[in-house]
Amino acid sequence: MQDIHLTSEHRMFQEAARAFCEQEIAPHIEDWEKDGIISRDAWLKAGEQGFLCMDFPEEHGGLAAKDFRFNALFNEELTRIGCAGSGFALQNDVTAPYFLEMCNAEQQARFMPGMITGETIAALAITEPGTGSDIKDVNTRAERDGDYYVVNGAKTFITNGILSDVVVTVVKTDPDAGHKGISLLLVERGMDGFTRGTNLDKLGLKMQDTAELSFSDLRVPVENLVGQEGKGFYYLMHNLAQERTSIAVGSISNAEAALAETMRYCNERTAFGRQIGKFQNSRFKLAEMQTEITIGRTFVDQCVLELNAGTLTTEKAAMAKMWCSEMEWRVVDQCLQLHGGYGYMEEYPLAKRMRDARVQRIYGGTNEIMREIVGRSMGF
Template sequence: MKRTLYSSDHEAFRESVAAFVQREVVPNLERWEEDAIIDRGVWLAAGKQGLLGLAAPEEYGGAGGADYRFRNVILEEFAKVHATALASSFSLQDDIAIPYIAEIGNEEQKQRFLPPMIAGERIGAIAMTEPGTGSDLQGIKTSAKQVAGGWVVNGAKTFITNGINSDLVITVAKTDPAGGPNAFTLFVVEREMEGFGRGRKLKKVGLHAQDTAELVYEDVFVPDENVLGEIGGGFGQLKNMLPLERLSIAAHAVAVAEAVLAETITYTKDRRAFGQRIADFQNTQFELAEMQTLVNVARVYVDQAILSFNAGEFTDVDAAQAKWWTSDLQNDVIDRCLQLHGGYGFMLEYPVGRAYQDARIQRIFGGANEIMKMIIGRKIVGRP
């Protein structure tokens, strides 16, 4: 089935991205894994080449387009070289942090925050999850108390992507002690603010190169000009922005599944056992046939989801369906591909081994897949 998602402009952009990947990413992948952090040089290089802020308005340095197909090209090219940690970090910047500022921020905030973020000079993060809360955002305990000229924030966050590198952290805090849906507000907390610090850089099952950390807020004064959106409007703002985050997870999931499957097909054609190619065994052919079909079906769905997002028709239910299905599929395909590699699949020198580690989080972040099914199920039965 011929793919029709892209135009010649997208393919020309792909050539530029592929060159960037070979020049700035591939030579550094092993070092980033060993150092357990991605150095800031690649962020500056990406900003210089125009790979950040693709959907941000041109007046702030962005590309000025709402066409997610260009972002998807980047995800696909990163997937081909298994730069999963970098893809996740960049998605946090381009699909979460920058859109929050661009969509919710006032004019002064856009002028102050967007240009350095688009240039890769300032790295963004979002801090929702806390120890003991997980997907239950109603359980957030980080508080913000109003004082003259601003707010004092106290609390702790965990599992924060870009937690060490981040310069601007969009922080969810409770501004009404009584609780309820209107009790939470978003604040842009900056690295240099007194009382704001980093806890541990967390050791993870996968995505070793990506800096995931704890954050600590001890009487952090956040001025009024760093309040993002309306006081008490945090939950509504989060809900409105989540579909894009989940689309990015789905798009990356399919891209990685495609890349790992393509490498596995090559491996089974080259590797021999019992006097014949592994690809010549009927079980191998059945496995490859099933996986190729599943990945192709998922690709068609995600391509349509991207077009739906571009048209402004992509809903929270669409996003939940795309996120849970593709992330489950990604994990299943990689697991089966690893099995076809035999013992070599368990070695990290083979990309399938690292992909196996990195894929597991896809079913958790952006909202656990069980939460995605609740969103879908409630819509089906007519519950709010």
């Protein structure tokens, strides 16, 4: 976030987040990427130092910091060190609002303390093998049987899919009611009939465990229904603006980090007796990237403030997600070009930044769906 939007409390948090990322995360990224999964220990350390679910109430051990600037600052520090895909943002920015705003007091008491300490890792399961963009078309069926829902179906591409202890799962409770037949259930580790597939092999975000989940006659107690039956689609729509803002924050931060690394390189590397950055083409490219990042940063910071104020619209969040993730891709690609052959080597951070950036245009709703949302809001 731009300094003008930060108080001394935010700056202290930023410093603490930077120290945590550099000391506890950065030294392990390579190992976790090789393993295809971040360690549980990292989750516990993040919890111990107060970086998980900062907005949860104090009575459950949280900081009651209902201010998305804290979430954004933590994401920025993670991205700066090249830690995309830790799963922390999924917990803090994507799943936390369901527990904070839609779960009842009993559910909050059951799950919030562990989500704050990192002992309980959460996931959100919407996407299925047969449907992603068209959420109302989900097929996972939950039929009421006394005090239970009997769930059958499968989900795929689920972030924190292997590590998760509780999964906010999108199900159809009434298959004939369209989007009004969608509900959310809390599926827990160890429930009979809940199985996980292998950790999926991906182009980037190598440390993020992304998995398929299967439900076969899984019996979920009615106490695990989130909010009201049939309101799931509404809850999803309500929370997607925050998820998309979170993705936009990640995009801006990745672009900023890539540009900073490239400016260093342009100073150090010489060709034809000159620093790379002194060629007019390089100077122009650097200037264009700086301009795009500055514009994007200003817009995203504004979205964060509007999110805090409760005034961020669905279409504005969609614009931020779409434009920033596409700008991120342009910037990372151009930065790699300015590195020449070294940009293509794993020795430099650009190759990884590019791999990690690609998915930003796909998840959280594809950028085509973002264009649909914005276009429809214009009356077309």
